[in-house]
Amino acid sequence: MKMQSNHDSPFIMLATLFSVLVLSSSQDFDFFYLVQEWPGSHCDTEQGCCYPTTGKPASDFGIHGLWPNYNDGSYPSNCNSSNSFDASKISDLISRMQLEWPTLSCPSKDGLKFWGHEWKKHGTCAESILDQHAYFETTLKLKNKINLLHALEGAGIQPNGQMYSLESITSAIQVASGYTPRIQCNNDTSGNSQLHEISLCVDSMAADFIECPVLPNGRSCGSSVEFPSF
Numbered sequence: 001m002k003m004q005s006n007h008d009s010p011f012i013m014l015a016t017l018f019s020v021l022v023l024s025s026s027q028d029f030d031f032f033y034l035v036q037e038w039p040g041s042h043c044d045t046e047q048g049c050c051y052p053t054t055g056k057p058a059s060d061f062g063i064h065g066l067w068p069n070y071n072d073g074s075y076p077s078n079c080n081s082s083n084s085f086d087a088s089k090i091s092d093l094i095s096r097m098q099l100e101w102p103t104l105s106c107p108s109k110d111g112l113k114f115w116g117h118e119w120k121k122h123g124t125c126a127e128s129i130l131d132q133h134a135y136f137e138t139t140l141k142l143k144n145k146i147n148l149l150h151a152l153e154g155a156g157i158q159p160n161g162q163m164y165s166l167e168s169i170t171s172a173i174q175v176a177s178g179y180t181p182r183i184q185c186n187n188d189t190s191g192n193s194q195l196h197e198i199s200l201c202v203d204s205m206a207a208d209f210i211e212c213p214v215l216p217n218g219r220s221c222g223s224s225v226e227f228p229s230f
Helices: 002-026 039-043 094-100 112-121 132-145 148-154 166-177
Strands: 031-037 062-069 162-165 182-187 193-202 224-227
Touching: 031 039, 031 132, 039 182, 039 193, 062 132, 094 132, 112 132, 148 166, 162 166, 166 182, 166 193, 166 224
Parallel strands: 193 224
Antiparallel strands: 031 062, 031 193, 162 224, 182 193
């Protein structure tokens, strides 16, 4: 019995080590950022934009991405080059993604390149809990849990080209979601600061929103920002 125990112990140790490594790999990030952008601010810049081949997107916030992050503010990226984007795996989601996750890059595209980039850079780093279909489907579901445009309009903040205080924008999202957002701005063609992106944080299982452990770095906003029409 003693000899059997000594003989088995290396295998037990290896199995334990393997389990620890698998667990560590499956938890190789701490939370997600769900990032949405206002199309009017994407287009009203020096670079401009191009509508996708499906036509002008809706006047609503569109998904930029669901990004795994670490609590120290850094993030993993491009985690598995062998797991390539395959549009056939999300064929049932394409019509929804064209509406809610549109591309605005030039020249005009159908969205596949944009979604492929998001999967390669960010999605592959969460593949331990979300396969390719689940990554995109989960992102769509999270977007629809909190309607950012309705939250802002409910607070009297309309996409009409007017200036609004950054504090009022932040408060409107906080009241609607229960969590503190990160507001990021860019500059319009006249150099005015305008509302560009809103980020909220999601737990490491991509199940629900949480208070952000750290807010993402990005282009800062002035005390008042424009909310352009689209």
